[in-house]
Amino acid sequence: MQSATRTDGAVAAQGKGKNLPRVLVVDDEVSVLRFLRAALPGSEFTLFEAENGHAALAAAAAVRPDIILQDLGLPDLDGVEVIKRIREWSQVPIIVLSVRDSDDDKVGALDAGADDYLIKPFSIAELQARIRVSLRRSLQQAPEPVYRCGELEVDLPLRRVRLSGKEVVLTPTEYELLRLLVTHAGRVLTHSQLLKQIWGVAHVEQQNVLRVTIRNLRQKIEHDPSRPYYITTEVGVGYRLRSE
Structure with a gap:
């Protein structure tokens, strides 16, 4: 894994191929970030990380990710608020990864604009499958910011x-x-x-x-x-x- 570099609030964790899908991970738990680095190898994805909501908003504009993996429990902004703000200008696929498992939490995130919802813990195979589906759906042209x-x-x-x-x-x-x-x-x-x-x-x-x-x-x-x-x-x- 290449050494991390910071890009407008996001850390580029791994992957450097120009044509690789860009994945922005928004989570403040070190163990989750470590797990996702293993689940999304640098040979297949360019992975960026943001540890709070404000960094995520800055990174979404600067990095222009192809997909966002979004936690809800962030230290500054609630993840649902981050989703709402991103949806003001982008239709990038957003998959929520959260320990919150109530129907209200799921509906709230999806109503805010999330495309999918995975409850922690989840398997690498399931996450990769959800990412593939979301990326296929996003092939249609999205509006420019x-x-x-x-x-x-x-x-x-x-x-x-x-x-x-x-x-x-x-x-x-x-x-x-x-x-x-x-x-x-x-x-x-x-x-x-x-x-x-x-x-x-x-x-x-x-x-x-x-x-x-x-x-x-x-x-x-x-x-x-x-x-x-x-x-x-x-x-x-x-x-x-x-x-x-």
């Missing part, structure tokens, strides 16, 4: 929006709406989808709230809000963010 179209730039990891190189200040709701459109750029999102994701199920009939927020967002990111270029309206259906 930085959206660029014309003069608009949205950096999802940094939660930063710029137009013509100048910072654009958005309200939390406006940003969440733009973030959702960015992660589905080029696709139509219906009114109900947007309302459910941003405001919750109880507000799916309140289209006026959505229209007002879209109008305010256009005032900030469109050169001519009366003739929007970036956020287009699909009459009677929803909205689409332009994708180049």
Whole structure:
């Protein structure tokens, strides 16, 4: 195993082939890290390690892993919160590895965006099989963490929006709406989808709230809000963010 090096919060533990799948392990237990190094040999994977939630978030943006193995019990952030934050800008496969075995814990992690859930202890064969399945599923193209179209730039990891190189200040709701459109750029999102994701199920009939927020967002990111270029309206259906 090659000596470890640090990369923006993650330690590169083993593997150095350019075409090997990049695996980010998020766990603070030395015994688990040792086990996973044996389970994921350097000849087959490039393994990175992060021992807390903040390091994991930094590493996910810097390393761009092909899959994340995520513990829930971290010393700073709960693993579910880490999953939620990563899901704001990435669809990288996430497998939870945890001693928490209640249905509520499983549902909570999966609802937050995890793709799979393994209860510790588990076998090497089972872990490798779950990884293979997740990697096969992820062959479809995922959205880039930085959206660029014309003069608009949205950096999802940094939660930063710029137009013509100048910072654009958005309200939390406006940003969440733009973030959702960015992660589905080029696709139509219906009114109900947007309302459910941003405001919750109880507000799916309140289209006026959505229209007002879209109008305010256009005032900030469109050169001519009366003739929007970036956020287009699909009459009677929803909205689409332009994708180049």
